[in-house]
Amino acid sequence: xxxxxxxxxxxxxxxxxxxxxxxxxxxxxxxxxxxxxxxxxxxxxxxxxxxxxxxxxxxxxxxxxxxxxxxxxxxxxxxxxxxxxxxxxxxxxxxxxxxxxxxxxxxxxxxxxxxxxxxxxxxxxxxxxxxxxxxxxxxxxxxxxxxxxxxxxxxxxxxxxxxxxxxxxxxxxxxxxxxxxxxxxxxxxxxxxxxxxxxxxxxxxxxxxxxxxxxxxxxxxxxxxxxxxxxxxxxxxxxxxxxxx
Amino acid sequence: xxxxxxxxxxxxxxxxxxxxxxxxxxxxxxxxxxxxxxxxxxxxxxxxxxxxxxxxxxxxxxxxxxxxxxxxxxxxxxxxxxxxxxxxxxxxxxxxxxxxxxxxxxxxxxxxxxxxxxxxxxxxxxxxxxxxxxxxxxxxxxxxxxxxxxxxxxxxxxxxxxxxxxxxxxxxxxxxxxxxxxxxxxxxxxxxxxxxxxxxxxxxxxxxxxxxxxxxxxxxxxxxxxxxxxxxxxxxxxxxxxxxxxxxxxxxxxxxxxxxxxxxxxxxxxxxxxxxxxxxxxxxxxxxxxxxxxxx
Numbered sequence: 001x002x003x004x005x006x007x008x009x010x011x012x013x014x015x016x017x018x019x020x021x022x023x024x025x026x027x028x029x030x031x032x033x034x035x036x037x038x039x040x041x042x043x044x045x046x047x048x049x050x051x052x053x054x055x056x057x058x059x060x061x062x063x064x065x066x067x068x069x070x071x072x073x074x075x076x077x078x079x080x081x082x083x084x085x086x087x088x089x090x091x092x093x094x095x096x097x098x099x100x101x102x103x104x105x106x107x108x109x110x111x112x113x114x115x116x117x118x119x120x121x122x123x124x125x126x127x128x129x130x131x132x133x134x135x136x137x138x139x140x141x142x143x144x145x146x147x148x149x150x151x152x153x154x155x156x157x158x159x160x161x162x163x164x165x166x167x168x169x170x171x172x173x174x175x176x177x178x179x180x181x182x183x184x185x186x187x188x189x190x191x192x193x194x195x196x197x198x199x200x201x202x203x204x205x206x207x208x209x210x211x212x213x214x215x216x217x218x219x220x221x222x223x224x225x226x227x228x229x230x231x232x233x234x235x236x237x238x239x240x241x242x243x244x245x
Numbered sequence: 246x247x248x249x250x251x252x253x254x255x256x257x258x259x260x261x262x263x264x265x266x267x268x269x270x271x272x273x274x275x276x277x278x279x280x281x282x283x284x285x286x287x288x289x290x291x292x293x294x295x296x297x298x299x300x301x302x303x304x305x306x307x308x309x310x311x312x313x314x315x316x317x318x319x320x321x322x323x324x325x326x327x328x329x330x331x332x333x334x335x336x337x338x339x340x341x342x343x344x345x346x347x348x349x350x351x352x353x354x355x356x357x358x359x360x361x362x363x364x365x366x367x368x369x370x371x372x373x374x375x376x377x378x379x380x381x382x383x384x385x386x387x388x389x390x391x392x393x394x395x396x397x398x399x400x401x402x403x404x405x406x407x408x409x410x411x412x413x414x415x416x417x418x419x420x421x422x423x424x425x426x427x428x429x430x431x432x433x434x435x436x437x438x439x440x441x442x443x444x445x446x447x448x449x450x451x452x453x454x455x456x457x458x459x460x461x462x463x464x465x466x467x468x469x470x471x472x473x474x475x476x477x478x479x480x481x482x483x484x485x486x487x488x489x490x491x492x493x494x495x496x497x498x499x500x501x502x503x504x505x506x507x508x509x510x511x512x513x514x515x516x517x518x519x520x521x522x523x524x525x526x527x528x529x530x531x532x533x534x535x536x537x538x539x540x541x
Contacts, residue, residue: 050423074429086424088417098410099417103429105410154429 001026001158001189002047002078007056009046016042018213019056024158029180029190031204031221033197033234039213040193041083044162047191048080049073061157075103079156083163085147089136093127096135096146100153113153120149123179141172148179159183160191165199177203197234201225209234249381254499260388260457262495263395267450268472269479269487270402271443277419277482278432278439281340285324285348286447287469288355293317293448294460295355298364306369314448321444325437348465355462365459366452373456387456394453398446399488415439419482467511474518480531490529 002024010016016039024030034040045051047058049070058066060078068076088096097120101113121128124145130138135146144164151159164180165173173196181203184190194200201207201221209217209230217224224230231237268286275283297313304312328343329335335343368375369390376383406412417425418435425432451460458464475494479486494514501513521528 048427050426070426071429071431074427080427082424082427086421086427088420088424090420091413091416095413099413099425099428099430102410102414106429150428 001061002191003057003059004047005057005059007043007046007054007058009042009051009054009056011042011051011053016213017046020210020213020215022208022215022218024189024191026157026189027184027187028205029184029192029203031192031194031200031207032210033194033200033207033224033230034210035233036195038210040195040210041162042213043210044080044083044160044191044193047073047160048078050080074154074156075106077155077157079151079154079159081147081151081159081161081164084166085140085143087135087138087143087146087150089134091135092132093135093138093146094131096150097127097153100150103154116153116155120152123152123182124149141168141175144168144172144176145179148176152183156188158189158191160193162193163195164192165194165196173199197230198225201230252380252382254502255496256382256384256388258496258499259492260391260495261498262492263392263488264450264454264458264468264491265471265475265494266488266491267395267398267446268468269475269491270399270484271447271450272472272476273482273484273487274415274443274446275439276476278415278436279329279340281337281344282473282476283440283443284341284344284469284473285351285465286443286472287465287467288348288351289317289321289444289447289465290451290454290468291355291460291462291465292320292351292444292451294366294451294455294464295359295364295462296448297452298366298455298460299359301366306366310366310449310452313452314445317448318441318445321440322437324444325440329440330433330437348469352463352465359462361462363459363461364455366455368456369453385457387453391453391457394449398449399484402442402446402484411438470511470518471514474514474521477518477526478521478528480528483528483530486528486530493529 004020004022007020008015008017020043032040032043042051046054049065049068054066056066057064060073060076065073065076088099097117098113101111101116104111104113104116126142127146127149130142135143138146148161148164164176168176177199180190180192192200192204201224204221206219207221207224208215209224217227217229268290271286271289272282275281293313296316297309300309300312324347328347329340368387371386376385377389406416414425414430415435415438417428417430418432422432471494475487475491478494479490494517498510498513501510
């Protein structure tokens with residue numbers, strides 16, 4: 001579904017990503033884990049088109065999307081749930097969701113957003129309760145749910161999420177990841193960028209480890225979970241030290 | 246001062262106040278989607294009035310006004326497309342200088358097309374001397390037109406922004422442009438739409454007010470300063486606050502005649518502008534936190 005070859009991207013003269021190659025197949029959850037400043041958000045920015053300055057090849061469903069605008073990429077079916085939620089804070093929950101339906105309405109003039117709204121309220125019952133509330137007054141977890149729901153309103157083929165666990169209490173993180181797993185079970189494809197490696201690898205099928213703009217490790221999620229390097233650097237366990245004891 | 250005179254001043258104040266409010270709303274619409282102040286806003290008002298006067302020679306009044314509004318909207322769109330749209334990531338300063346340039350350009354074009362003479366549309370109903378008496382207060386029917394049309398315009402704008410999808414999209418762009426793009430909204434089209442909308446309401450304001458105030462090729466500048474004052478006074482970007490601030494300024498101006506010569510009327514708005522910029526730059530109804538986040 002998504003295939004990236006030798007992607008280089010950055011801000012102005014600063015090159016953040018160096019020759020990244022990766023792929024996401026239909027129906028799987030792929031996670032990208034890495035520390036702060038490793039280039040995770042930059043990678044999603046480059047795929048979604050928010051970052052203009054990029055070289056290499058980004059194929060989405062066999063079409064090169066490297067030169068397309070974010071609007072076009074979203075309408076092709078590749079949606080991003082941005083870092084820090086970015087909900088329309090001065091607008092109501094319902095209005096946020098309706099704006100998410102924009103590309104559906106562009107595709108089909110007679111599109112009825114109500115059906116999608118009901119689907120989202122089914123997935124996130126909390127949002128139905130808060131339908132008329134301003135998005136800025138929601139709790140962090142609710143805003144994250146709203147951001148995910150808003151992206152899903154476009155019925156994307158691939159949904160990319162940037163740190164959905166950021167700043168949330170562990171219980172809420174569990175809820176959010178339960179929903180991500182449910183999305184995959186419903187046939188969605190998810191590209192998940194996370195600092196919280198343990199949770200992310202817990203739900204993912206495959207994973208990539210990114211460090212200073214390069215992919216240093218990749219493989220099935222279980223393999224990465226048991227990998228010594230990953231355990232030491234991202235899961236806070238030092239297996240070598242534990243062996244000695 | 247007797248009560249009749251008081252009410253008479255009040256009516257005059259409200260009339261001017263609503264016009265200032267409409268110009269201020271024009272500023273706010275563009276400010277909200279682009280983050281810039283469009284200093285050519287007053288020229289839209291002038292252009293609308295002038296075009297309507299010219300068209301009125303061939304067309305009945307309602308048709309002339311409608312065509313003038315549509316023509317000004319097209320001009321607004323063309324201005325945005327030729328001068329603003331292609332700029333990749335312009336700085337606020339650059340955008341402001343561009344809009345000042347546009348305002349000078351429009352003014353000079355108007356001077357060449359219409360000359361320096363003063364023009365006006367006829368009174369919509371009645372004549373310059375007819376009046377409607379409410380008690381002892383005499384109101385020109387045109388005043389009712391100004392207040393009526395402006396109120397309808399404000400209500401329609403509110404409905405547009407709250408209940409239609411294009412209105413929502415424009416608000417989305419002003420709240421969070423990145424998120425709007427990630428929803429697949431073409432933010433550049435929304436900016437064009439905001440220019441079209443402000444040009445349209447500016448032009449309509451120019452038409453309804455022209456029988457009372459008359460218009461001239463450079464009449465837009467004075468209105469733009471008043472409108473800008475009102476926009477700042479209410480809090481930039483807040484259209485409902487602009488209505489309140491417009492009425493405040495209009496009424497203050499009209500009562501100032503009481504204590505000082507008419508010639509000093511404009512001093513009021515400039516002093517208020519300076520005062521508010523020094524004391525409370527976020528405006529009477531704006532929040533301090535929001536003002537700090539703004540680029541300009």
